[in-house]
Amino acid sequence: MFSGWIIFTAIALVLWGLSGVTQKLATNHISSQLSFIWFAVAMIVISLIVALSEPIHWRIGSGVMLLAICGGVLNGLGALTSFCALESGGKASVVISLVALYPLLTVAIAVAFLHEALTGRQVVGIVLAIIAAILLSLDGEQQASAGK
Amino acid sequence: MAMSSDARRRIPGWLWYAFFTMILWGLWGSVSKILSSRIDEITNQVYFTVGLLPLMTLMLYSKPADGEGGMFAGTFWALLTGVLGGVGNLAFFRALRAGGKVSVVAPATALFPLITVIFAVVFLRERLRRTQIIGLALALGAIYLLSV
Numbered sequence: 001m002f003s004g005w006i007i008f009t010a011i012a013l014v015l016w017g018l019s020g021v022t023q024k025l026a027t028n029h030i031s032s033q034l035s036f037i038w039f040a041v042a043m044i045v046i047s048l049i050v051a052l053s054e055p056i057h058w059r060i061g062s063g064v065m066l067l068a069i070c071g072g073v074l075n076g077l078g079a080l081t082s083f084c085a086l087e088s089g090g091k092a093s094v095v096i097s098l099v100a101l102y103p104l105l106t107v108a109i110a111v112a113f114l115h116e117a118l119t120g121r122q123v124v125g126i127v128l129a130i131i132a133a134i135l136l137s138l139d140g141e142q143q144a145s146a147g148k
Numbered sequence: 149m150a151m152s153s154d155a156r157r158r159i160p161g162w163l164w165y166a167f168f169t170m171i172l173w174g175l176w177g178s179v180s181k182i183l184s185s186r187i188d189e190i191t192n193q194v195y196f197t198v199g200l201l202p203l204m205t206l207m208l209y210s211k212p213a214d215g216e217g218g219m220f221a222g223t224f225w226a227l228l229t230g231v232l233g234g235v236g237n238l239a240f241f242r243a244l245r246a247g248g249k250v251s252v253v254a255p256a257t258a259l260f261p262l263i264t265v266i267f268a269v270v271f272l273r274e275r276l277r278r279t280q281i282i283g284l285a286l287a288l289g290a291i292y293l294l295s296v
Contacts, residue, residue: 008239009256015236017263022229024272031224033207038223040200042230047197050190050238057191064186065195071179073201076259078172080203081165089161093268094280097261097287098166103294105174110181125293128286135283137163 020096032083039079078102086091098136099111189241255295259288 026035050056060068078099085095104126110116118126183192236257243253265284268274276284 002245003248005243005253008243008246009248009253012236012243012253012257013260014263015232015239016257016260018267019229019232019236020261020264021233021267021272022225024268026222026225026229028222029218030226033231035212035222035226037204037207038226039230039233040204042227043197043200043234046231046234046238047194051194054190056194057187060187060191064183066184067179068187068195069199070190071176071183072196073203073291074172074176074179074199075196076200076203077171077174080207081168081172085162085169088162088165089160090166091268091274092272093261093265093274093276093284095162095166096264096268097284098163099169099173100258100261101294102170102173102177102199102289103258103291105171106177106181107294109174109178113178114181119199121293125290129294131292132283132290133284135279136287138279138283141281147286 020092023083023096024092027083027087032080032087035083035087036076036080039083040076098133100132101129104133117134171293189244193241255292258291258295261291262288 007117023035023039030038034069080096082099085099107118107122107124111118157220162255187195240253240257243257244250265276271274
């Protein structure tokens, strides 16, 4: 009935979406640092399973390998700060919507450093992202002034 | 002094962390973009996890605070966050391998905050303000357009 890729796409969408809620639930009980440690433990176990069951191309250039590890460090730091945002009182619905706007920066970097040209669609996306970020942040100001 | 405490009150801690996350994940997105033509996603996922190890070690050495109780529940939710994130990544890669086009799978899965919001409203009982709803709708539009 459905193509395999549609089912996998739906699974990724739902699992990533749910992880925003479980992140908040974790920081409701334990610190953001501990939450990050357990989050990383689970990721390591999954990667070990993948490494044992899938063909991994271990022989890659040292530059590419370093870049991939750097990617892990950046993503991990981002995961840690997102746990911190939720621990500091941010709502899951606002924090996750805000941080998911990160492609805004990816596109900006691609234009500035990789000399990629902006498409009309991306320009509209950037404008919407900036307005969305302001609106989601304004909500935070209201929360703060309300004594949250 | 009064100025800085005013500024601190205006911009809540969680918002700073959310912006840091956006920047870190934006940089990670750029690294992933560069890597996408050099290594396959599964190999990237494994090396990416290696990048989590130094952060994890740093967190363990910093003697993380326990949090406000519920160690078992907190650990469970944090582990589940890692599992959902990791399995979500694998489902994303599977969708691409099963014939899904990146131009369709990437923007569709990028809309995951929608799932977070639905579950946060239903299960965490988070309330959405009008500005938040508008911001969320614009954010989803922006995420879609920037991920195409």
